[in-house]
Amino acid sequence: MNINRLVWIIMHVAANIKNYKFSVIYLLLMLIVSCRRSTEIGAPVVNSSNAVLPAPTKQLSIVPVKIDTLVNHPVLERGVIGEWDSTDVLNPSVIKFKDKYFNYYSGFDGKLWRTGVAVSNDGISWQKFVGNPVLAPSISDWDTGYIAGNGTAIYFAQRIYYFYQGINDRGIANIGLAVSDDGFHFKKHPNPILATGPAGAWDSDSVGDPFVIEKGEALYLYYLGQDSVGVQRLGIAKSVDGLHWTRLSNNPVLDIGAGGSFDENGLGEPSIAYQPPYFYMFYTGRASDEIRNIGYAISTDGIHWKKISTTGLISNKLRSEWFSKVICDTTLIAVGGGKWAVWFGGGNLPVPAENLNGQIGMLILDLGQQRDMTxxxxxxxxxxxxxxxxxxxxxxxxxxxxxxxxxxxxxxxxxxxxxxxxxxxxxxxxxxxxxxxxxxxxxxxxxxxxxxxxxxxxxxxxxxxxxxxxxxxxxxxxxxxxxxxxxxxxxxxxxxxxxxxxxxxxxxxxxxxxxxxxxxxxxxxxxxx
Structure with missing residues (x-):
């Protein structure tokens, strides 16, 4: 579908309408899953690298971000009682594939988190795949816990790579990979592609919330790390094949907010937009009362970040009842003219991880800069x-x-x-x-x-x-x-x-x-x- 038509439809619709030993481990892990999208195969994970994205670093002073359109109803709703996604539908990851939008999302039935897919021609009206869920916890591998979701999809090397979060039988969250040729049927890799860091590291207890971009000849994985006392920060790893990852030496790259800020309790679920000359990072911030909002930071190299928002991107007056307490899990695609389509998770119950009445919404961000980018x-x-x-x-x-x-x-x-x-x-x-x-x-x-x-x-x-x-x-x-x-x-x-x-x-x-x-x-x- 023509992108301009997509933007017109969105505007028209808008106008008319988790980690200690085990019980404590479980509680903290609840903070790293669902609306908290938060190992290399055959070799240990390398812990540091001087690799950077190919652009110099510079301190920034201004950043243009504007909400152009906010659709006031969910675009992807929960399933009916008894279905695999009947309790929460969150963590969208939207890509263009075969001239359609594919939305890989996490569904919760009150017991397990799993991954499903929905397909759309316009990004608003979605048809869930009849074969859902497409990804579930394993019986005997590293992701035997109750989650196999909270992921990010990218079209890479002529296939869809889906990086997701899993939990092992000791309650430790790691990041894994499943690959698909047709967008519906996935094969998991047997081991995590990014495991927890060494003892004492900023990400020693859990890693999750993956978001991957391709830049130059490499992939960059933005992810949540949690340390032994439950502090959450964001870091980056680099890969050339999607399987073997190297942590960057200047991790973590983004920290929690100061007391009283919208992200003082934690942050995660990063997503990245590249609208030159800036990289924009949109992330979920958790306030002390567990009300969540989207924050953003900017960078000229994708590595060194400056936080911009202190109160969250979406004001209270813009919140509809269905996402009155929780806004999280952004994923985004450029739609032309400096505008980006953004899908997000939302809920009306301010609880840490699940049972949020979670559904998926959509908005359009204007990142235009009023200049000739050519x-x-x-x-x-x-x-x-x-x-x-x-x-x-x-x-x-x-x-x-x-x-x-x-x-x-x-x-x-x-x-x-x-x-x-x-x-x-x-x-x-x-x-x-x-x-x-x-x-x-x-x-x-x-x-x-x-x-x-x-x-x-x-x-x-x-x-x-x-x-x-x-x-x-x-x-x-x-x-x-x-x-x-x-x-x-x-x-x-x-x-x-x-x-x-x-x-x-x-x-x-x-x-x-x-x-x-x-x-x-x-x-x-x-x-x-």
Missing amino acids: SFDANSDWSRSLVKSTDVLLGSFEIEGDLGKRSTWLGPKAHLTLATTDHAGNSMAGKPIIVEGWAPAQFISSKTGQYEPLTISISINGKIAAKRTFVSDDMFRIEILWPEIAQLLDHTGFVEMDMSADRAIVPAQFGVSKDSRNLSFKVTRIYFH
Whole structure:
């Protein structure tokens, strides 16, 4: 179905209508399952890595997030009494597969959590699979406990990978994997793909709430970790195959809130949206009275996060009765124009884990930034943009000069993400990328006394696309043709452009000025031509 039609339908509908030894273990585990979506196979889990997502880090000051539309009724309801999902329907994970929306959700019958699937043409009207549930606790493996759900689905390597939470016979929660070719029938891997951390670690007692994204040539798993005293935080692991995972060395990446905040009692169930230049993390926050809401944090690299919300994303006046106490479990898909369709779990009973009268709702978030994402122009009116130029072109400095003659200095490394479709939906296919600026090769040589050429390299999605060498101070215009760009694009459709220079100067060190910035070259404009 056409995405614009999907957004129209949503607007139309909206307008018309858990871990100690065992009893204590069980209680804490209840906090890590249902609305708390919260090992490598054949080898121990590696506990740390310096791996990061391919973009520099920067502290952020603003973030545009707006609720565009909130559907006021559940889009996926509980089953009738006696069915496997009759008590709670929560933890949606929605993907596009075979031109339809597939929703992998957790159902609870009062005894067991299991995973089912529903299919939709528009994301609002869902048809549950007659063969549900598609995933249940095992009889004798590591996930023999009462949960086999709280998962996340991703289309990867021509198959659907579903990462889910399971509990073993000792009450320990780990993360497992089931794989499907058709979206309905799954085969489990025999061991957890991410087990608890070592004794004393921040995730030593339980791991759960997986959410996986693909970025570059790797998968990144965002997950909940719980320590021996029940404190919950969020961390990240990395993999190239979905089976063997390496924890990042700077875990945990997000902590619980301060006293009195909406997430002071715990946080989990992360979901990630990439709307360049930002990664947005939406997560469930638990207040002291167990009322839950969605919080969000932002990042420019997917690793280092800054919390934005202190009171939750959805205000009390926007809550319908059916999700008056609990809003959790977000999953999301871009629908164009900076807007994202978001499905979430909701309930009207503020209890820690289950029996919430849980059902699944939907809203549209507007993450648009009021700028042309297919270009960077120093002479644009950045006062109208919802983001800073230095966030868009990472590694750059504040724009300088008079109107019409503006430019920005770059350091030795810079990063820019370009969309290949503009805000109106027009494709940039067939157009070359032009990079215009000034290379101060002779200036750097004369001030440093080292007479060497200056080389500027440009990579797209990690592969060299252009290189230019300068021996004098020159204005430049570097052109990268579309056929070469097309070969380097990944599944996201974004152009991840890295620019680097092999020389730089700090003017203050050479008496040129008091300027202490590390400067390599200037850029005026980067655009599809």
